[in-house]
Amino acid sequence: MSRKFTPKVVTGNALIEGDAVWLTEDDRWTREMSEAELIEDEAHAQMRLLFGQSQPSVVVGVYLADAKAGLNGPEPTHFREDFRTRGPSNYPHGKQATA
Amino acid sequence: MYSYSEFDEAFVRERVSQFRAQVERRIDGSLTEDEFKPLRLMNGLYLQLHAYMLRVAIPYGTLAPHQMRQLAMIAERWDKGYGHFTTRQNIQFNWPKLKDVPDILDALADVEMHAIQTSGNTIRNVTADHFAGAAADEIADPRPVAELLRQWSTDHPEFQFLPRKFKIAITGSPNDRAVTKAHDIGLRMVRNEAGEEGFEVIVGGGLGRTPMIGKVIREFLPREDLLPYVEAIVSVWNLLGRRDNKFKARIKITVHEHGIEEIRRLVEDRFTEIRPGFSGVDQEVLAGLEAAFARPSLPERSLGGFESAYTNDPVFRAWSDTNVAEHAVPGYGIVTISLKAHGKTPGDASADQMRLMADLAEELGHSEIRISHEQNVILPHVHKSDLPRVHAALKEAGLGTANVGLASDIIACPGMDYCALATARSIPIAQEIAERVDELKIEHEVGHLKIKISGCINACGHHHVGHIGILGLDRAGVENYQITLGGDGTESASIGERAGPGFSADQIVPAIERLILAYLDLRESDSETFIQSYRRLGPAPFKAALYPETAEKERADAA
Ligand code: SF4
Numbered sequence: 005m006s007r008k009f010t011p012k013v014v015t016g017n018a019l020i021e022g023d024a025v026w027l028t029e030d031d032r033w034t035r036e037m038s039e040a041e042l043i044e045d046e047a048h049a050q051m052r053l054l055f056g057q058s059q060p061s062v063v064v065g066v067y068l069a070d071a072k073a074g075l076n077g078p079e080p081t082h083f084r085e086d087f088r089t090r091g092p093s094n095y096p097h098g099k100q101a102t103a
Numbered sequence: 104m105y106s107y108s109e110f111d112e113a114f115v116r117e118r119v120s121q122f123r124a125q126v127e128r129r130i131d132g133s134l135t136e137d138e139f140k141p142l143r144l145m146n147g148l149y150l151q152l153h154a155y156m157l158r159v160a161i162p163y164g165t166l167a168p169h170q171m172r173q174l175a176m177i178a179e180r181w182d183k184g185y186g187h188f189t190t191r192q193n194i195q196f197n198w199p200k201l202k203d204v205p206d207i208l209d210a211l212a213d214v215e216m217h218a219i220q221t222s223g224n225t226i227r228n229v230t231a232d233h234f235a236g237a238a239a240d241e242i243a244d245p246r247p248v249a250e251l252l253r254q255w256s257t258d259h260p261e262f263q264f265l266p267r268k269f270k271i272a273i274t275g276s277p278n279d280r281a282v283t284k285a286h287d288i289g290l291r292m293v294r295n296e297a298g299e300e301g302f303e304v305i306v307g308g309g310l311g312r313t314p315m316i317g318k319v320i321r322e323f324l325p326r327e328d329l330l331p332y333v334e335a336i337v338s339v340w341n342l343l344g345r346r347d348n349k350f351k352a353r354i355k356i357t358v359h360e361h362g363i364e365e366i367r368r369l370v371e372d373r374f375t376e377i378r379p380g381f382s383g384v385d386q387e388v389l390a391g392l393e394a395a396f397a398r399p400s401l402p403e404r405s406l407g408g409f410e411s412a413y414t415n416d417p418v419f420r421a422w423s424d425t426n427v428a429e430h431a432v433p434g435y436g437i438v439t440i441s442l443k444a445h446g447k448t449p450g451d452a453s454a455d456q457m458r459l460m461a462d463l464a465e466e467l468g469h470s471e472i473r474i475s476h477e478q479n480v481i482l483p484h485v486h487k488s489d490l491p492r493v494h495a496a497l498k499e500a501g502l503g504t505a506n507v508g509l510a511s512d513i514i515a516c517p518g519m520d521y522c523a524l525a526t527a528r529s530i531p532i533a534q535e536i537a538e539r540v541d542e543l544k545i546e547h548e549v550g551h552l553k554i555k556i557s558g559c560i561n562a563c564g565h566h567h568v569g570h571i572g573i574l575g576l577d578r579a580g581v582e583n584y585q586i587t588l589g590g591d592g593t594e595s596a597s598i599g600e601r602a603g604p605g606f607s608a609d610q611i612v613p614a615i616e617r618l619i620l621a622y623l624d625l626r627e628s629d630s631e632t633f634i635q636s637y638r639r640l641g642p643a644p645f646k647a648a649l650y651p652e653t654a655e656k657e658r659a660d661a662a
Contacts, residue, residue, distance in 0.1 A: 017150055019129075019130070019201065020130070020200055020201050020202055021154065021200055021201075022150055022151070022153065022154035022155040022200075022201070023153065023154060024152070024153060060132070060135050060136050061130070061131070061132035064136050064150060065136070065150060081580070082580050083519075083577075083580070083581070083582060084152075084519060084525075084577075087152060087519060087520070087528075088152055088153070091153050092153065092197075092520035092521060092530075093520055093528060093530065093531050094448045094451075094520055094530045094531065094534065095183070095448075097153075097183055097197075097198065098153040098154070099153075
């Protein structure tokens with residue numbers, strides 16, 4: 005019996021800025037998680053992960069993170085991934101500054 | 104002032120230019136991340152949650168004004184206008200861009216600073232008391248000995264492949280401000296019955312995953328025996344240490360597994376063997392270092408300005424009582440500048456604040472600045488008649504908080520606001536606790552209380568040795584905070600004990616408030632501190648305050 009697959013997004017940090025980025029369906033890296041590709045199939049997730057990892061001159065530390073479908077696109081399920089969509093809580097720095 | 108001899112201009116410049124080439128090759132794609140990562144870590148560059156972070160060493164926490172100004176310049180030019188002072192006497196910049204880092208490293212080298220990280224299983228930087236060279240209770244400035252140990256251990260052929268990293272801390276005072284009991288070796292200067300100076304030698308302490316308080320291996324070691332004795336300890340551990348398991352390799356585990364008596368016997372044997380080989384050259388080197396670290400001359404002056412401000416200005420008086428410590432020279436004080444304004448991030452200073460502290464040090468503090476592991480900045484030599492001016496300038500810059508050693512002087516690691524290893528946030532918890540105690544206006548009444556927060560088991564926030572320790576964890580995808588009670592990082596060191604189930608992010612601040620209020624009810628007198636009450640009463644009444652429902656239920660069951 006196979007467990008139900010938790011949907012994923014491919015994510016990492018931009019090489020120059022270190023900012024969190026996500027992989028889109030059309031192979032771009034976006035700074036908005038809502039634009040990411042939500043992957044619902046395990047085999048496809050592995051393929052997209054490999055694709056993400058094959059771009060080391062753009063993105064660093066690529067991994068699969070749990071996500072869920074939201075009104076405007078994929079949303080984080082874990083608080084760590086949630087923080088990555090915003091920035092730190094002690095200053096209005098990071099993504100929340102430009103949002 | 105001593106110019107740190109590890110700083111070899113040519114070597115550091117060479118390293119920066121190598122790293123510049125490596126960054127270029129990383130950006131143009133000719134180096135992979137796997138190849139580049141160890142190179143950037145060696146140069147103090149980490150990848151955090153939202154950006155890169157550059158960690159810069161401040162040896163012995165000792166900084167000169169022009170260095171502080173350069174840190175301010177770096178913060179403004181390449182970062183977001185501030186820096187974060189850590190619990191390991193470093194400064195971290197949280198937002199550098201990869202392509203700018205070589206320029207930052209060059210700017211550091213311009214003021215004899217660097218971000219080179221000692222790595223590998225060697226003897227690491229020796230840390231020393233931040234009041235070194237100034238404290239009234241000090242027997243001698245420990246920094247010359249720290250520097251001697253560093254010079255001796257660097258490139259020591261026997262110690263390049265130790266079972267694990269090895270850290271030494273040293274204090275020149277019987278009052279331990281350097282947390283010596285939480286290091287692989289701790290050295291505490293003491294006098295024996297004959298009045299001679301020597302060291303109490305402590306071995307096998309450490310925090311992190313398996314926290315342990317170091318044990319005294321030698322109660323009194325004459326000064327001139329220091330190097331051979333330390334060498335004997337390292338050499339015994341080098342043979343016995345567990346190389347099979349990274350988590351069991353530190354000397355704290357060796358001491359735990361073999362027992363302190365057995366370790367002592369082996370160390371004393373080895374010491375007797377190697378002692379004759381030390382001809383006294385080390386003592387000559389030490390004498391030279393002592394001259395280099397000598398205290399500036401501190402002339403005697405009138406105390407008039409101080410006394411009238413102290414009598415007439417209650418705000419100044421409160422600050423002077425909490426933030427100024429006794430200096431060895433009459434008429435002088437050691438100023439601790441609090442980087443813990445209520446509601447602000449512990450350890451952060453803006454570029455403007457850094458420049459102001461540099462100016463004050465230069466004008467009124469004999470050009471000396473220290474950074475403490477408690478994330479504050481110290482002006483070690485200020486004449487008391489200059490304190491009103493120092494205080495007025497600090498207050499203006501948001502640096503005048505009178506809370507050193509009090510409930511809101513919280514140590515907090517960066518936690519999940521920045522750190523990629525974190526399991527929960529630390530900073531907002533520290534901010535909320537500080538704001539709450541400020542609202543209640545109770546911290547001066549509460550008195551000496553150390554609250555320490557870590558965002559994961561690595562314990563960078565030293566939570567095990569907080570009177571109240573808080574450890575942030577991830578419990579089933581939710582931030583959860585575990586409280587430990589009764590920890591102590593001083594000469595009476597102890598590891599805090601877990602109080603019970605953890606609290607959610609919403610519940611943790613009210614829980615700490617209940618704890619503090621319970622202490623006020625429980626203490627015998629105003630002069631009994633939190634840790635003293637805890638030691639007298641044990642954990643039960645404090646746990647009852649933390650978990651009122653459980654306490655209620657137990658009472659009902661017993662009835
Ligand atoms: S204790 Fe953990 S979360 Fe805090 S700085 Fe250290 S590694 Fe990061």
